[in-house]
Amino acid sequence: MSAPSSLPSLPRVFRVRAGVELKEFFRQRESVVFTLMFPVILLVVFGAVLDYEIGGGVSFTQYFMAGVIAAGILGASLQNMAIGIATERSDGTLKHLAGTPMPKAAYFIGKVVQVLAVTVATIAILLVVGKVLYGIDLPSGTQWLTFAWVALLGSAACTLLGIAVSSLPKNGRSASAMVTPFALVLQFISGVFFRFDQIPEWMQTVAAVFPLKWMAQGLRSVFLPDALAAQEPAGSWELGRVALVLAAWVVVGLLLCVRTFRWRDRADG
Amino acid sequence: MQSCLLVSAPLDADADAAISIRGLVKRYGDRDAVAGLDLDIRRGEIFALLGPNGAGKTTTVEVLEGYRSRDEGDVRVLGQDPAAGGRRWRSRIGIVLQSGAGDSQLTCLELLRAQAAYYPDPRDPVEVLELVGLAEKAGARGRSLSGGQRRRLDVALGIVGKPDLLFLDEPTTGFDPEARRQFWSLIRSLRELGTTMLLTTHYLDEAEELADRVGVIAGGRLVEVAVPAELGGRQAAPAVVSWTEDGVRRSSPTPTPTAFVAELAGRFAGEVPDLAVTRPTLEDVYLQMIGQPAEEPAR
Structure with missing residues (x-):
């Protein structure tokens, strides 16, 4: 046997995994259409249909912008991870990787890069389409900062949650059947499609458990004039609480991932 | 078929062994999927x-691959315990x-x-x-x-x-x-x-x-x-000569098929109808080993 050469460095393997994950996503027509383009289609359709003012000279589309970006983040992270990883678990990709000397962390780094790329692409397209088609007012000054931390924290929470949820369904198809309706209902009660203050109170309470409501709320502070904070059920944007709840979900999601992640299919023992 | 030859004696767990297994046990609930297995595979x-x-094939292999834990036994794959690989x-x-x-x-x-x-x-x-x-x-x-x-x-x-x-x-x-x-x-x-x-x-x-x-x-x-040719004492098993006589299919095991066929040839004065000389196939001995009902137990 020849002298042992050294194992490839972590950054190198991380780069390779990031490349793999980006290709896997952007080459798959279904994922590009449903995850990346679906929020854009929603924006185009809702912006055209729900053409009214929500008060203070602000259009519903301006309000919807915050919600649809939150929904886009949810799709790029929670839905994308839950369905993608469940599929890779049931088709043997994960088991195969676990049998190689790839450091396990590299798999998750690759996924995080994928989520970030898809999230940034989704947000960029939404902003451009919103501006060009509906004359959305883009954020300015420190609003960008709020935008960045809400998106980052929300996407971290939802990515971890998606990885944890991926262990529940039997395979990719049942993951899609499970996660898609859940996400849709969550969008309805979290103030994505309708004004959150007009949703029945008990639904608001349910929505407040999950991250989507808080992402949408945080993003409303970015896209709406401060005067409209009075319309919120709490009477303010509650940015501190937004940060707290999302951070709590990051911790919960991380614990769930560590406890539940499996490299092999349940049917496989 | 009694004379099962243990052709290769177990190797020592030496440097030549790519895989060395001693007393491997893997349980699922109260079922022993692998119930005390010893094996050495050379480089x-x-x-x-x-x-x-x-039968425990995949379970055994997955223990060797480091996918599964084991309940008992000593396992070395390329000199290392796969559970700690x-x-x-x-x-x-x-x-x-x-x-x-x-x-x-x-x-x-x-x-x-x-x-x-x-x-x-x-x-x-x-x-x-x-x-x-x-x-x-x-x-x-x-x-x-x-x-x-x-x-x-x-x-x-x-x-x-x-x-x-x-x-x-x-x-x-x-x-x-x-x-x-x-x-x-x-x-x-x-x-x-x-x-x-x-x-x-x-x-x-x-x-x-x-x-x-x-x-x-x-x-x-x-x-x-x-080795495949000797599995189940196959190479030492008696040959079976079969032929057709008076419209009836007949067969006879014999340790000396050549002499037997020569004698048959004399009896028929020429071609022996439907003559065949066979030895147990790998499939025959295999089915017997894994306990499938053999078609003709005493051939």
């Missing part, structure tokens, strides 16, 4: 593990799973390049594609390949890291005979590169064709280990 050897479904150890083994390597949007070459990046001293992905006969599919995506081509891709992924030891779990299930023959010649060329291989299979002809030694596993135990 450079192709070893085939045969056995019916549920790190990246360095993993870089020396290759695994071709029954389930394959999963679906992908990447091309064959991209998949191999990514896989090669996990190993310290990989083979050239382009050369590996040539070796498995997929050179012209380098730019094709994994999912566009036929079943046989996908299996070759799985093998390519298994060997690109230049493993010292390759696990092949039922590599040719679902192949047509032509694809299976091509696959066999691929395995033979890997042997020439010095790779030790542990192969599990349902196909006796595959084991006979490829393996230096065969182990038959049944009920979680290794029933016998032998």
Whole structure:
């Protein structure tokens, strides 16, 4: 046997995994259409249909912008991870990787890069389409900062949650059947499609458990004039609480991932 | 059939052993999936593990691959306990799973390049594609390949890291005979590169064709280990001469088939109708070992 050469460095393997994950996503027509383009289609359709003012000279589309970006983040992270990883678990990709000397962390780094790329692409397209088609007012000054931390924290929470949820369904198809309706209902009660203050109170309470409501709320502070904070059920944007709840979900999601992640299919023992 | 020859005495767990197993036990609930198994596989050897479904084949192999924990016993794979095998150890083994390597949007070459990046001293992905006969599919995506081509891709992924030891779990299930023959010649060329291989299979002809030694596993135990030609004392079993006489099919076991046929020839004064001389096939001895009801117990 020849002298042992050294194992490839972590950054190198991380780069390779990031490349793999980006290709896997952007080459798959279904994922590009449903995850990346679906929020854009929603924006185009809702912006055209729900053409009214929500008060203070602000259009519903301006309000919807915050919600649809939150929904886009949810799709790029929670839905994308839950369905993608469940599929890779049931088709043997994960088991195969676990049998190689790839450091396990590299798999998750690759996924995080994928989520970030898809999230940034989704947000960029939404902003451009919103501006060009509906004359959305883009954020300015420190609003960008709020935008960045809400998106980052929300996407971290939802990515971890998606990885944890991926262990529940039997395979990719049942993951899609499970996660898609859940996400849709969550969008309805979290103030994505309708004004959150007009949703029945008990639904608001349910929505407040999950991250989507808080992402949408945080993003409303970015896209709406401060005067409209009075319309919120709490009477303010509650940015501190937004940060707290999302951070709590990051911790919960991380614990769930560590406890539940499996490299092999349940049917496989 | 009584004279089961234990052809190869167990090796010492020395440096020559790629795999060494002593007293392996794996339980699922109160069922012993593997119930005390001993086995040594030499470096450079192709070893085939045969056995019916549920006999403990896959469980044993997955313990060796580090996928499963064990309940009892001592296991060494390339000198290390697979339960504690790190990246360095993993870089020396290759695994071709029954389930394959999963679906992908990447091309064959991209998949191999990514896989090669996990190993310290990989083979050239382009050369590996040539070796498995997929050179012209380098730019094709994994999912566009036929079943046989996908299996070759799985093998390519298994060997690109230049493993010292390759696990092949039922590599040719679902192949047509032509694809299976091509696959066999691929395995033979890997042997020439010095790779030790542990192969599990349902196909006796595959084991006979490829393996230096065969182990038959049944009920979680290794029933016998032998070279294929000698499994179950096959080479020493009496030949059976059969022919047709007075419109009746007749057969007789004999230790001296040549003399027997000569005598028959004298009796018939010329061609013996429907003459055949047979010895038990690998399948005959195998079925008997795994406890399937034999068709003619006392032949």
